[in-house]
Amino acid sequence: MLQAPFLKAGDKIAITCPAKSLIKPMDDAIKLLSSWGLDVILGDTVHAKFHQFAGTDELRTQDFQRFIDDQDIKAIIAARGGYGSVRIIDQIDFSPLLTHPKWIVGFSDITVFHMHLQKMGIQSIHAQMPATIPNSTALGLESLRKALFGDTLQYEIPAHPLNIQGTCHGEVIGGNLSILISLLGSKSDIDYNGKILFIEDVGEHLYAIDRMIRALDRAGKLSTLKGLLVGGFTDLKDNDIPFGFSVEEILLAVVSKYHYPVVFNFPAGHIQDNCALRLGGKVYINCSSSTKIQF
Structure with missing residues (x-):
């Protein structure tokens, strides 16, 4: 790149x-x-x-x-x-x-x-x-x-109980989940194979997140990833009859079968921290008792 x-x-x-x-x-x-x-x-x-x-x-x-x-x-x-x-x-x-x-x-x-x-x-x-x-926050601005x-970007975040632990390194891609879905099959769609995917979103219904992650999976985008970084999913909405699953549960229901590291609560997205990522660059992830990430 x-x-x-x-x-x-x-x-x-x-x-x-x-x-x-x-x-x-x-x-x-x-x-x-x-x-x-x-x-x-x-x-x-x-x-x-x-x-x-x-x-x-x-x-x-x-x-x-x-x-x-x-x-x-x-x-x-x-x-x-x-x-x-x-x-x-x-x-x-x-x-x-x-x-x-x-x-x-x-x-x-x-x-x-x-x-x-x-x-x-x-x-x-x-x-x-x-x-x-x-x-x-000062953290977001400094990042x-x-x-x-050109300074090294290093983040250490507390372990989430639903993380899938492991280590991986590779090229990081992604961004807003709704936009990723809107680009499927377009001139701006890319090859996800062997990449580490970052996703975040704001203001969506829980059922819509379920639909979008399943759409990515059915399009063959998730099966050959090296890892998944999940940022902020904020200001979420539910229906009168609750959907019944958290964002973490929605995502894991789709990606856990692939056995790569999954990191929740990465501080990026529509949040005050919104820490920087160099998309297209290499990222190193060590997800264990805490998660260490370096770009």
Whole structure:
């Protein structure tokens, strides 16, 4: 996988909104990124609005494209997620990144870009975005800095009683579960074979999570993984008649037959920690009395 050069003080980075429009200014994020010695350039979409989107599809495409094409820009950070990335993904020419790779950063709806880049063999960063920075923990923010500047990402998390213990190492893929499902069979779908899959989601019904993980399994995506990292599944909903199973039970009912390590409560997703992952990079997992993870 192609890895972009890590950032250094003085580098220019861009913030653009490829999906939903911003609700409030990004003063905290700009201040933080600037404090790391970065020169922050704002895209036209940052102040744009068209229905729920950060400008028209055309504007969002142009904004993203100009930052891909500008070789002085060393990283592109999505200001927020929401919905809209899939509306522009096929109009963007990512080929300049094959000769001049740069970090694409974000999570949630930005999983569309992460998967597309992984299909092309380019690493990216799943991490906090400007819209979520004001509510982030220090751990989440420091992990973003480390991911951008090339420091080792090391996490140790308490054991979950339903973890499937073991060790594994390999290339990490994934992101938002709903987005992964929406990309099945598309130009942005990838080969899961031999990979370590990370998943997270927000606001879903429990039965929908059951349906989605079974859809991934039926598509042949889960049987040859090396491991599964389960991040935050937050703000979940249930029916009037309870579904009856927890997220952990839903996932294990499908993947436990494959006998690879499964780690619950990895601190990433729609949570305040939302620790960074370098998607497409190598991850080492040792899941025992506690879980140690290194990117």
